[in-house]
Amino acid sequence: xxxxxxxxxxxxxxxxxxxxxxxxxxxxxxxxxxxxxxxxxxxxxxxxxxxxxxxxxxxxxxxxxxxxxxxxxxxxxxxxxxxxxxxxxxxxxxxxxxxxxxxxxxxxxxxxxxxxxxxxxxxxxxxxxxxxxxxxxxxxxxxxxxxxxxxxxxxxxxxxxxxxxxxxxxxxxxxxxxxxxxxxxxxxxxxxxxxxxxxxxxxxxx
Amino acid sequence: xxxxxxxxxxxxxxxxxxxxxxxxxxxxxxxxxxxxxxxxxxxxxxxxxxxxxxxxxxxxxxxxxxxxxxxxxxxxxxxxxxxxxxxxxxxxxxxxxxxxxxxxxxxxxxxxxxxxxxxxxxxxxxxxxxxxxxxxxxxxxxxxxxxxxxxxxxxxxxxxxxxxxxxxxxxxxxx
Numbered sequence: 001x002x003x004x005x006x007x008x009x010x011x012x013x014x015x016x017x018x019x020x021x022x023x024x025x026x027x028x029x030x031x032x033x034x035x036x037x038x039x040x041x042x043x044x045x046x047x048x049x050x051x052x053x054x055x056x057x058x059x060x061x062x063x064x065x066x067x068x069x070x071x072x073x074x075x076x077x078x079x080x081x082x083x084x085x086x087x088x089x090x091x092x093x094x095x096x097x098x099x100x101x102x103x104x105x106x107x108x109x110x111x112x113x114x115x116x117x118x119x120x121x122x123x124x125x126x127x128x129x130x131x132x133x134x135x136x137x138x139x140x141x142x143x144x145x146x147x148x149x150x151x152x153x154x155x156x157x158x159x160x161x162x163x164x165x166x167x168x169x170x171x172x173x174x175x176x177x178x179x180x181x182x183x184x185x186x187x188x189x190x191x192x193x194x195x196x197x198x199x200x201x202x203x204x205x206x
Numbered sequence: 207x208x209x210x211x212x213x214x215x216x217x218x219x220x221x222x223x224x225x226x227x228x229x230x231x232x233x234x235x236x237x238x239x240x241x242x243x244x245x246x247x248x249x250x251x252x253x254x255x256x257x258x259x260x261x262x263x264x265x266x267x268x269x270x271x272x273x274x275x276x277x278x279x280x281x282x283x284x285x286x287x288x289x290x291x292x293x294x295x296x297x298x299x300x301x302x303x304x305x306x307x308x309x310x311x312x313x314x315x316x317x318x319x320x321x322x323x324x325x326x327x328x329x330x331x332x333x334x335x336x337x338x339x340x341x342x343x344x345x346x347x348x349x350x351x352x353x354x355x356x357x358x359x360x361x362x363x364x365x366x367x368x369x370x371x372x373x374x375x376x377x378x379x380x381x
Binding site for chain 1: 212213216219220223226227230233234237238240241244247248251252255256258259260262263265266267269270271279289306310311312313314331332333334
């Protein structure tokens, strides 16, 4: 057996232990960072998607209102049924937007023929459902009632004399991410985001 | 076994981990940069909606009043303390914002100075922006139409640079 010389050193036991401890620590820290990055990426992606969804929801509704006739809400009745209906007279099509949990439903009905102007979203006389388009709002929590998706029909500057000028104020509030069960984000929770979109639509001038 | 073969030294191991740490750090900063981009986009989205909100509120206000009828409530000349003459906001130029009055369910013109109601309004409409300023300015004349410039300005967190969204619309007598 060849005798071991001092020119062929290996790790000593203490060096080995020391290296393993450092490596373990570094690996742990690296894993924490990597896991955090992945969570961060997933959350950021959800926020981006939800932001687009929220904007698309409002754009879609306001576009339909601009080209059609708003059926409901008449006066602040939106919170009662969480839906909004717009009639497009040339085609006799009625578009109904409604929210439930994390999905928005866009349902299109056709009146054939349109005998009288519908007065509510639930006015089903003589109409046939064309299609229902479901827009899934992924990981988007929509608190119920006025804090979630609300529509207010306003008057002009002088409500007594100038009620023909109207605007619709649409407020859309939603949360993204974790810890949303309470309806609001926990303070300093970077994995929870809240977005409020307010828009007004002048109906008379369109 | 050759005498030239040896294990890694502690310094080499530490150096390798330093490189690994640097790579992870760069990657993490990239993810953080993406997150900041999302926040910036959200702020712009909110500010755009606020500007649109103000523009449509102003249009509704105009539509509810005659353009320049001295015998009635007028958009340009006004006829009541609660319905100010918008011409007085053109000359001299004076900024304002439009606030929805819940009690009367109608719109009201709010001067930006000396009160800070417009700042509070901006915060209410877009809470994620943080402290933001909201100002509408009018230019033009009754004969040609009035340009309304709606400006929303905010400063993102950890930044010294203000961000601005501006929406300009033309108001005319015949819409």
